[in-house]
Amino acid sequence: MPARPIVEARGIHKHFGALHVLKGVDLILAERELVFVIGPSGSGKSTLLRCLNRLEEPSSGSVIVDGVDLLDPRTDINHARQRIGMVFQSFNLYPHMTALGNVTLALRKVAGKSRSEADALGHAALARVGLGDRAGHRPGQLSGGQQQRVAIARAIALEPRVMLFDEPTSALDPELVGSVLGVMRDLRESGMTMVVVSHEMGFARNAADRVVFMDRGAIVEEGTPAAIFETPAQERTRAFIGQIQRH
Amino acid sequence: MSSWDRFLETFFNAKVMAKYLPDIAHGTLVTVELAALVIVSGLVSGLALALLRSLGFRPFNLLIVFVVDLFRALPPLVIIVFIYFGLPAVEIAPSGFVSTWLSLALVLMAFSEEIFWAGITSIAKGQWEAARSTGLSYGQTLMQVILPQALRLTIPPLTNRTIAITKGTALGTVVAVSEILGMASSAVSNSYNPSPLILGAGAYLILFFPMVVFGRWLETTMAWKH
Amino acid sequence: MLQTFFNLEIITAAWPIILAGLGNTLLLSLVVVPLGLLGGLGLAMLASVRKPWVRWPLMAWVDFFRAFPPLVLLILLFAGLPFAGLELGGFACVCIAFFLNTGAYYGEILRAGIDSVSAGQSEAARSTGLGRVQTMLYVVLPQAVRNVLPDLLSNTLEVVKLTSLGSVVAMPELLFQARQAQSLTYNPTPIVLAAAVYFIMLWPLVRLLSRLENRALARRG
Numbered sequence: 001m002p003a004r005p006i007v008e009a010r011g012i013h014k015h016f017g018a019l020h021v022l023k024g025v026d027l028i029l030a031e032r033e034l035v036f037v038i039g040p041s042g043s044g045k046s047t048l049l050r051c052l053n054r055l056e057e058p059s060s061g062s063v064i065v066d067g068v069d070l071l072d073p074r075t076d077i078n079h080a081r082q083r084i085g086m087v088f089q090s091f092n093l094y095p096h097m098t099a100l101g102n103v104t105l106a107l108r109k110v111a112g113k114s115r116s117e118a119d120a121l122g123h124a125a126l127a128r129v130g131l132g133d134r135a136g137h138r139p140g141q142l143s144g145g146q147q148q149r150v151a152i153a154r155a156i157a158l159e160p161r162v163m164l165f166d167e168p169t170s171a172l173d174p175e176l177v178g179s180v181l182g183v184m185r186d187l188r189e190s191g192m193t194m195v196v197v198s199h200e201m202g203f204a205r206n207a208a209d210r211v212v213f214m215d216r217g218a219i220v221e222e223g224t225p226a227a228i229f230e231t232p233a234q235e236r237t238r239a240f241i242g243q244i245q246r247h
Numbered sequence: 248m249s250s251w252d253r254f255l256e257t258f259f260n261a262k263v264m265a266k267y268l269p270d271i272a273h274g275t276l277v278t279v280e281l282a283a284l285v286i287v288s289g290l291v292s293g294l295a296l297a298l299l300r301s302l303g304f305r306p307f308n309l310l311i312v313f314v315v316d317l318f319r320a321l322p323p324l325v326i327i328v329f330i331y332f333g334l335p336a337v338e339i340a341p342s343g344f345v346s347t348w349l350s351l352a353l354v355l356m357a358f359s360e361e362i363f364w365a366g367i368t369s370i371a372k373g374q375w376e377a378a379r380s381t382g383l384s385y386g387q388t389l390m391q392v393i394l395p396q397a398l399r400l401t402i403p404p405l406t407n408r409t410i411a412i413t414k415g416t417a418l419g420t421v422v423a424v425s426e427i428l429g430m431a432s433s434a435v436s437n438s439y440n441p442s443p444l445i446l447g448a449g450a451y452l453i454l455f456f457p458m459v460v461f462g463r464w465l466e467t468t469m470a471w472k473h
Numbered sequence: 474m475l476q477t478f479f480n481l482e483i484i485t486a487a488w489p490i491i492l493a494g495l496g497n498t499l500l501l502s503l504v505v506v507p508l509g510l511l512g513g514l515g516l517a518m519l520a521s522v523r524k525p526w527v528r529w530p531l532m533a534w535v536d537f538f539r540a541f542p543p544l545v546l547l548i549l550l551f552a553g554l555p556f557a558g559l560e561l562g563g564f565a566c567v568c569i570a571f572f573l574n575t576g577a578y579y580g581e582i583l584r585a586g587i588d589s590v591s592a593g594q595s596e597a598a599r600s601t602g603l604g605r606v607q608t609m610l611y612v613v614l615p616q617a618v619r620n621v622l623p624d625l626l627s628n629t630l631e632v633v634k635l636t637s638l639g640s641v642v643a644m645p646e647l648l649f650q651a652r653q654a655q656s657l658t659y660n661p662t663p664i665v666l667a668a669a670v671y672f673i674m675l676w677p678l679v680r681l682l683s684r685l686e687n688r689a690l691a692r693r694g
Contacts, residue, residue: 053600081602092597096615105611106601151597158601257556316683320675322634324641325648325668332652333661336477365687410539411631417542421641428545432552441553448545455540463536 004067005030006162006193007052012061014047021047022058023217027195029162034194036204036225039214040240045197048214049164052195053084066161082110085155089167091147093139099126099150100135103157111158125157126150129183145176149183156187163187165196201244205229213237260442267434267443274430275450277344281416281426282454284348286409289355296356297363298389311360318357323415326350331422343422347415355412362405366397406462414455427451483662487654491666494650495674501564501636501646505571506629512572513579518609520584538577544638546570551642563642575632582624586617623685630678634671647671 007029014022021044029035037045050056051063054070054077063070068080093102100122107118126132129149139147148168155163165184169177181203188194188207198204204211204225211228213221213236221228221237232238300311318326331346341349370393378388420429431447520531538546550566561569590613598608618625640649651667 055596055600078599078602078604081600084600086597086600088593088597090593092591092593094594094597094612094616096619105598106603109607109611110602110604154597154601254557258553316676316679317672319679320634320672321668322637322648322671324637325651325664325671328648328652329661329664329668332655333478333664336661337474361683361686368687414540414542417544420544420548428542428548432548435552441549441556444549444553448541448549451542451545452537452540455542456536459536459540463532 003031006033006066007195008062008064009048009052010062012048012051012063013059014044014051014056015059021217022051024061025214025217025219027052027212027219029193029195031193032191033209034188034196034207036208036211037195037197037214038199038204038211038240038244039220042216043214044217045214046166049166049195049197052162052164053081053086055086078110082106082158083161085152085158085160085163087148087151087155087163087165087168089170091139091144091151091171093147093151093154095139098136098138099131099142099153102139102150103154106154107157121157122153125153128156128186129153130179143176144172145179148172148180152180152183152187156192160192162193162195165194165198167197167199169198169200199244201229213240215240258441258445260440263434263438263440263442264446267430267438267446270430270434271427271443271446271450274425274427274447275454277424278416278426278450278454281344281348281351281419281424282413285351285355285413285416288348288352289412290359290405290409292352292356293359294363296360297367300360300364301367301389315357315360318353319361321354323350323354323412324418324421326353327418327422343419343424346422347419347424350418351412351415354415355409358408358412359405362401362408363397366401367393369400370396403462403466406458406465410455410458410462413458414451417451477660478662478665480660480662483654483658483660484666487651487658487663487666490650490654491647491663491670494645494647494667495670497644497650498633498636498646501567501639501644502633505568505575505636506632508568508572509575509579509632512576513581513583516576516580517583517587520580521587521609535577535581538573539581541574543570543574543635544641546574547638547642563639563644566642567636567639567644571632571635575628575635578628578631579625582621582628583617585624586621587613589620590616623682626678626685627682630675630682633675637671 005028007027009025009027012022012025012027013020025044025048027035027048037048039045047056051058051061052065052070054063058071061071065080066083068075068083070077070080093099094105097105100119103122103125104113104115104118107113107121108115111118113121123132123135126135129152131146131149131153134142134146134150139150142150152168168184169180172180177200181200184194184196184203185207196204196208208225210222211225212219213228213232213234215236221232221234228237229241232241296311296315300308327346327350330341330349331343334341374392374396375388378392379385383391416426417428419426420432423429427447427450431443434443435441516531516535520528522528547566547570550561550570551563554561554566594612594616595608598612599605603611636646637648639646640652643649647667647670651663654663655661
């Protein structure tokens with residue numbers, strides 16, 4: 001793998017006041033990799049994810065995404081964030097705009113596309129997540145699964161190099177989870193680099209290249225899905241996997 | 248003299264302030280008296296109207312709504328002017344104090360009725376039904392079950408509104424009430440110096456600033472209970 | 474009684490003056506409301522910088538002008554500034570006093586509105602590359618205003634009523650004209666007329682607000 005890694009996070013420390021939430025975490029992703037991050041609540045996995053697009057500022061360490069040093073004060077973070085897509089647990093769609101409006105806002109205001117260009121790209125993105133016919137609907141008129149898919153469309157419309165998923169299905173009713181995972185699978189197949197924080201073990205088993213287990217702010221173990229789920233080396237990993245599988 | 252000293256001499260003249268301090272103090276007492284009267288009579292009559300309205304006699308309610316709308320739409324100063332300058336034409340000559348009190352009390356009555364009413368109606372019907380089904384009378388239900396809940400909802404908007412209306416006591420100046428602003432204004436003309444006004448402003452702040460801070464605190468504590 | 478308070482002759486005679494007063498009241502409102510809104514928006518923007526050393530002085534400023542009776546502020550400017558060598562006319566004093574006073578009220582309302590928009594909204598917007606100002610303009614403010622619209626309207630109603638204070642500094646708005654007419658005719662009919670004009674002009678807004686406020690309180694209950 002000679003190519004430069006898409007994501008290079010090294011030595012990430014994060015303090016929230018006295019709380020040491022991330023204790024020197026490294027995360028390297030090559031292009032097209034899908035890395036799954038698992039761990040108990042409070043392990044810092046969401047914080048780590050949010051450091052990757054600087055929604056959280058690491059207390060120390062470096063984050064380089066697609067060759068851009070995100071922590072350099074000279075970096076135009078707004079420009080850089082177009083290349084990093086993020087999908088949130090609570091969708092965070094703009095309720096006062098239609099689905100198309102949600103998708104095209106950044107296209108128009110950040111990427112500088114004209115309204116017609118943005119609309120065309122927006123429709124394409126919505127079609128890609130299977131919601132081409134819902135472009136004129138407002139978030140309130142969509143189911144949870146549809147809303148999350150619009151959120152994904154909003155991120156992919158900007159043609160990111162890496163997608164970050166923060167518990168994308170945790171807030172969804174069980175029967176709606178499948179539609180979102182389907183879209184994520186399609187993204188994976190099209191070659192998107194993805195970092196996913198989630199509890200969806202089935203998805204990890206089928207789609208992930210690497211699983212990273214975090215606990216109390218540090219990476220305990222990482223490896224292939226088979227290795228982590230079937231033959232974890234660390235005791236803590238084993239305990240966590242056991243807990244999850246009991247569900 | 249530097250311009251800062253001149254500024255102090257003019258606007259914060261200790262001698263002038265000392266001379267008129269008794270007047271301002273007297274004015275403060277009048278303001279407090281007026282404010283207290285307005286708050287009590289306004290809130291009590293507002294609550295009474297809201298309770299009356301909850302009885303549900305249609306013609307009565309229409310009258311109440313009309314009166315409430317009237318005193319929400321009219322500027323307090325207009326009401327004061329009407330009472331003080333207009334009523335004497337029919338042999339009723341209230342003093343400036345009474346005119347101001349009446350006007351502000353009527354305005355507070357109108358606004359507080361709306362707020363109390365909104366609070367009472369927002370308590371789910373289920374509360375009434377549960378209470379009545381255990382044998383509580385209308386009055387008991389109202390006092391023990393409905394009002395305590397309604398009060399929690401209404402206190403934040405009520406405090407804000409009460410403070411805003413009570414500040415209107417300053418309007419009494421227009422009808423020669425010897426409250427703070429009135430005393431301060433005449434002191435300014437008598438002494439050719441604006442310091443009494445600054446003193447008066449300070450008196451108002453001492454009265455109302457704590458109220459505003461208290462109101463803000465109330466809002467935040469009430470908010471937690473949700 | 475009709476002759477005293479609803480004297481037809483006087484109504485016809487005073488009508489033009491009253492109308493002129495109404496025009497000035499509307500003009501004054503059209504100047505003062507946007508001024509207050511702009512001031513309030515500025516304050517709310519400052520408050521969204523969530524550093525405590527910004528919020529506390531801001532809150533003190535807002536509470537100061539919420540505690541200060543607007544008439545006192547007006548008189549202070551009108552009667553006090555000349556001593557500092559500044560002879561501002563009634564209109565300028567009203568504008569400044571209202572800007573400070575209503576700006577504080579509008580600022581408080583808008584700040585609460587902005588706070589009511591969940592943090593996730595601005596996070597999502599920022600994560601797509603929108604800048605701070607763009608996020609505020611396109612995502613947060615539209616939702617904030619929608620959330621506090623009843624309070625904004627209610628405050629606007631208060632501002633329009635507040636213009637009657639202009640009469641104290643001889644601004645020829647509605648109340649001033651009515652009082653002029655009353656002293657000329659020794660009859661309170663013009664005041665009744667002015668009151669009727671205020672009522673007709675503002676009653677629709679009062680009704681609308683009643684309905685909106687009831688709905689908002691019911692939702693919170």
